[in-house]
Amino acid sequence: MTSLITIHKGLIFTIILRMTNDYHLSEDLTQDTFIRAFMNMKKVKSGEHFRPWLCTIARNIVRDHYRRNRNSPSVSFEQVEEFQGQSDDPIRRRVVIQDALARLTERDRMLLTLTYYEGLSLREIAETMKMTEANAKVCLHRARKRLRKQLAGYENELL
Amino acid sequence: MKMNSCxxxxxxxxxxxxRLTDEQEKEFELHLETCAFCQHELxxxxxxxxxxxxxxxxxFIESKVMTRWRLRREQGIRSFWLYAYRVIVLGITAAVLAFILFPFLLRLPIKSFLEINQLASGLERLLGGLPQINPVFVGVGFAYALLIASSIFTIVRTRR
Known part of the structure; x- marks a missing residue:
């Protein structure tokens, strides 16, 4: 079980952090995801379905959290202010992209995170998102366009 | 060409x-070499x-997850035994109450509950007169059935 956590924690944490924009909350929700997964381990059909199944649990954990707390994820203003004072370009770029991602829908954010996180196939993405591969392709393209639109005017920070 | 109108x-x-075909890709790569805007966009x-x-x-969250997972399992096992204990206590209570209530409802002396013949005749009397069934008896019986069913359900759920 420990090895399962080691292998997948980066992916799960990335997905959750992209959805919540809160580092400490993401750490807690990552732990919750693994605990829920261990409790329902019998439900996973086979090894190849494990990763999409785990991603779906992470998505549901975040949804449940916001349903319980009745607020939606937002960019941490403390974080933005903290980074704004710094001249470090990669950090500024990260904040700008995080901010743009936060303005997208949950589905778009999830699609983009799954796509660019190393090693996830289109089949796995489609399985996690509960859609067909063709549909996932179209939605991904649209999500990319929407993200680009959100980043209009921030080109200097990106390059 | 204007910078923003490629x-x-x-x-x-x-x-x-x-998502481009091989041909489209090659064509686009050729275009890229000369278009500053597309290079910028890329x-x-x-x-x-x-x-x-x-x-x-x-x-390092592994140890945190494993600790929480172990605690959760221990809680699960503990609550299973807690429910089992409750069911046993309730079962004994029900049996004791039944031991007193049944003979009372069948209008028999408490001692007669242990004598099967008298109990059978008492039951016969009760069942023979169905329209006059004591509503208290039915209510208590129904409550017991509900209690046992909910206990079994709780145990099964906790076990999972």
Missing amino acids: EHLEKVIDYRLH AIEQAIEEELSVKLDPG
């Missing part, structure tokens, strides 16, 4: 997502991809 702008995302797309593919690490 007709191939839409193709940049398709190109990065490998650089932005690459920067976005680079940022999105950053691996974020939650640190």
Whole structure:
């Protein structure tokens, strides 16, 4: 079980952090995801379905959290202010992209995170998102366009 | 050509997502060599991809997860025994009450409950007179049945 956590924690944490924009909350929700997964381990059909199944649990954990707390994820203003004072370009770029991602829908954010996180196939993405591969392709393209639109005017920070 | 009006702008995302055919890809690559705007757009797309593919690490959470998982399991086992204990106590209570209530409802002396013949005749009397069934008897019986069913359900759920 420990090895399962080691292998997948980066992916799960990335997905959750992209959805919540809160580092400490993401750490807690990552732990919750693994605990829920261990409790329902019998439900996973086979090894190849494990990763999409785990991603779906992470998505549901975040949804449940916001349903319980009745607020939606937002960019941490403390974080933005903290980074704004710094001249470090990669950090500024990260904040700008995080901010743009936060303005997208949950589905778009999830699609983009799954796509660019190393090693996830289109089949796995489609399985996690509960859609067909063709549909996932179209939605991904649209999500990319929407993200680009959100980043209009921030080109200097990106390059 | 104006800097922001390249007709191939839409193709940049398709190109990065490998959605162009081989022929379209080659054509676009040729165009890229000469179009400053598309080069700029491509650089932005690459920067976005680079940022999105950053691996974020939650640190060493393995021990925290395992500790919480063990605690959760222990709680599960503890609550299973707690429910089992409750069922046993309630069962004994029900049996004791039944031992007193049944003979009372059948209008028999308490001692007679242990004598099967008298109990059988008492039951016969009760069942023979169905329309006059004591509502208290039915109510208590129904409550017992409900209690046993809910206890079994709780145990099964806790076990899972």
